[in-house]
Amino acid sequence: MSDPSKQPEALNPDTDAYAHESELETHLQTKRMYINMGPSHPAMHGTVRMKVELDGETIVKADPEIGFLHRGFQKSCENVTWTQCLPYTDRLNYNSAMMNNFGFLNAVEKLIGLEIPERAQYIRVIASELHRMHDHLTCVGATALELGGFAPFLYAIEGRELLMDRVTELTGARLTTSYGRVGGLNRDLPEGWIPKTIKSLDKIQDLMVEVKGLLMANRIFVDRMKGTGLLSAEDAIDFGFTGPCLRAAGVDYDVRKAKPYWVYGQLDFDVPVGEHGDNYDRYIMRLEELEQSDRIIRQALQKLPGGPIIVDDWRIALPPKPEVYGTIEGVMSHFKLVMEGIPVPPGEVYDSTEAANGELGWYLVSDGRGRPYKVHVRAPGFPILSAIPQIIEGKMLADLIPTFDMINMIGGEVEQ
């Protein structure tokens, strides 16, 4: 800078200031705004916190922060027997607890090299699809609610309650089912459960007509869903998407078809695939899957064979109670299974099943001691949640709500 005392006239601001072209238009002076969505926010499922940086209504940066529901699930499993892990798995995706139960059990059974009885496989399929419907109904209903439609929410929840009642009759619990055991199931279908379930499915079909009627022709709903939350198929694969969110982007991948487990290979059902990868397609995927699950359940109930529901191997399944109370063989097996756990042979395994939101994977390591040496769960919601910044940055704040809803992130499984 030159010395101001030497050239005082040259710096007269009134006469010498130069106005740039860009300064001719007066802007509203705004600063970026940082807001917290959550951890306690009605649209933030569970307790997740979203740190959002806003420029006006545009999201500049979104940073999902998880951990409020962290329970140390994987480490806890190392301190309990294989069977005692089961109640922990209930708490992963608490909207479809039985799918977690069965996914875990399936992995343990694969590690043992165990084929479970056919009837148990059918019941596992039926119960899984019930909970898939349960999960999708919750997702669809909650989305409608958060986009301002209260009536469809009530219809969806009415259908969900019917399923919840069937699940309660089947497992004894509404939420934390802990259903199934290594080698099969701990209890059979209750009496009269099949006709009740079919009637419930009929009722849900009627309810879904109402829900669709209220939403699909609703301008507000459709406008907020269509074209928002876009993610291309390549990006979805790169992020590790699975389940409805991946299929909405046009990738035909479903573990039930790609690697059929239990009796899925014997059942006739379709896998819906979208094309745009936006929220509306994700929503359609869920509606379609509701119908496919309905088909699967009806078929499975039709074909349901008789026979045992758990393997007859006293190293794996608890002996029947009369044997426990009456014979030394039974009491010994019971004692060892309860106190020391199932002697799963040493080794490691990865196994996955198609849960409501995608591929639920289990990596298990056993050292042969009755307790898991290591449990790792691949929660389908975790990679999907990690794509949120990519999807939403540069979009409007209002788009965050349907996107977050349709991603259907479940705190229990993401935060473990």
Added chain:
Amino acid sequence: MSENDTKKPTGDAQPPPPGAPTNSPAAKIGPEPSNPPAGAKADNPPVAHSSTTPPKPPAPAGGPPKPPPPKNPGFVTCTIDGREAVVKPGTNMIAAADSVGVEIPYYCYHPRLSIAANCRICLIEASNAPKLVPACQTPLAEGQVIKTTTPKVKEQQRAVMEFLLLNHPVDCAICDQAGECKLQDYYMKYDYRPSRLEGGKVLKHKRKVLGPQVVLDQERCILCTRCVRFMNEVPQEPQLGVFGRGSHERIDVFPGSELSSNYSLNTVDICPVGALLNRDFRFRARAWFLSATPSVCTGCSRGCNIYTDWMSQDTYRYRPRENEEINKSWMCDQGRLSYKYLNLNRVLSASVGRRATQPPNVVRPEITRAEAAKAAASQLQPLAGTTQLAVLASPLLSNEDLLAGLSFAKGTLGVKEVYVGGRPQGAADHYLMTEDKNPNRKGLELIAKGLGLTLKAFEELTPALKSGKVKALVALGTEVPGDAEAFAQAAASTEVFVALAINESPLSAQATVLLPASAHVEDDGSFVQKDGIVQRFRKAYPSKGDTAPTWRWVAEISKVMGGAAAWSSAREVFRELAAQVPELASFHWEQATPPDRERPGINPLPTGADGRPPGYREFGTPRVRGI
């Protein structure tokens, strides 16, 4: 049991107790068999017989093939489940298989007892035998191929398990052995099938009291005869026998006698099932709730290696821990039951003022450990360095406690002689138990010598107290070898009596300052057993109540009196002070520490139902206990 089977006793042989029946079977000195096999005669023609017949031609070809030359000279090389094992000649198959990591199940076999081969669960396939052979009894041959997992072997194991469980009562829920029972373990491994029994089980005596320590449930017994062989061979007091036949066969004592041996509780250890039960431990704790810590028995100066089985802050039992030099796999009953002083009648809080002179129900003010140490220091301070002050040390204390205590006595208190207290002498027996009932007399002697202190007999202390020559007494441990009551009377005349006590006694009631001391299981440390072997023991659980290790009390008192003792662990005490004692200086404290778990990391319990801090089952299921 044929004579061939009774090889073994490896250095366990003890001279039999006077009056005990001898155990040499008549067959040993009996006549030769009158009809030896024909081949034996043909192979060994009598040399003295002058015969005109020409010498026999060499054996025709086609006889049994000659054994192959050893692959490793001096050793036997064989293949066990595809793994090559190189073992010393005469090694049985169980030991050989174990050396290459193959597990062969067994009930009746015990490496320190003779071979009975009666449980039949160790039968395995050997390449040179058409039938299954018992692995415990069969020595390995060169080039033999052994298979332990073939269908034939598995079916045999299953059949044996089914047979053993046929008449076994449905007792797991009330059985002390549950959780460490070989029947349970092997059932899950080798049988895991439902019962096929129709009809009732054979009923036998359910609670036959065999002796002062042991009770027998004959229904649970699988007649492996480990207990009978143990009593015959190790303490050589044959008090048990097998009676009856077939399904009614049972273990019992001989009529009119009882299982009174001082080693009777070892039969409970080696019993693979819950038939023989420890009357002291019976129904007191479930095995899977106990934690085990390697320790040393304090019952006598032998220093048997043990596991302390504990829960919360109580010791429930001692079990022998293997040590080839000292106790092999055994320990005496008296030592085993000596744990009780750790739990009962403990001094749990410090107190100032003679309790013996106070009314019995007076509520004494609670004082902190620091206040108690200060009170002790202020009482001792004026007498330090004078001949009126005497120190009594107990050979029950660990080396660390004694190193700290005697250094304090010499340096801060200025004494030159130390009186030796400790438990009174008792009876010795013919095997492990010694007369000296103190675990660390040798250690006390070595440390006193190393520090340049003179040890004086306890008997000289009473007259010194009575005559008034000694007016102040510091007791490191209140166990006394003589008449405790009389000594307590003598101690009543002292002006200052600072006592560090584990248990309440007439003597501890006379203390002007009573300080609660930890027992050995409550701290790390070491003992020197009577032959001079230094042994480390581990801390099992935190000190009860206000108790603290003796070295810590000493450090606190010494600090108040101007000393520089600043140890924070027994290890530090040893590191700082052991150099003065040549015998201890070469002892590597850390390396000698026995491992406190089966493998690195935590081995968590299946349940933590008793609310103790995160526990672990350090040694897995103690399923091979006693071995």
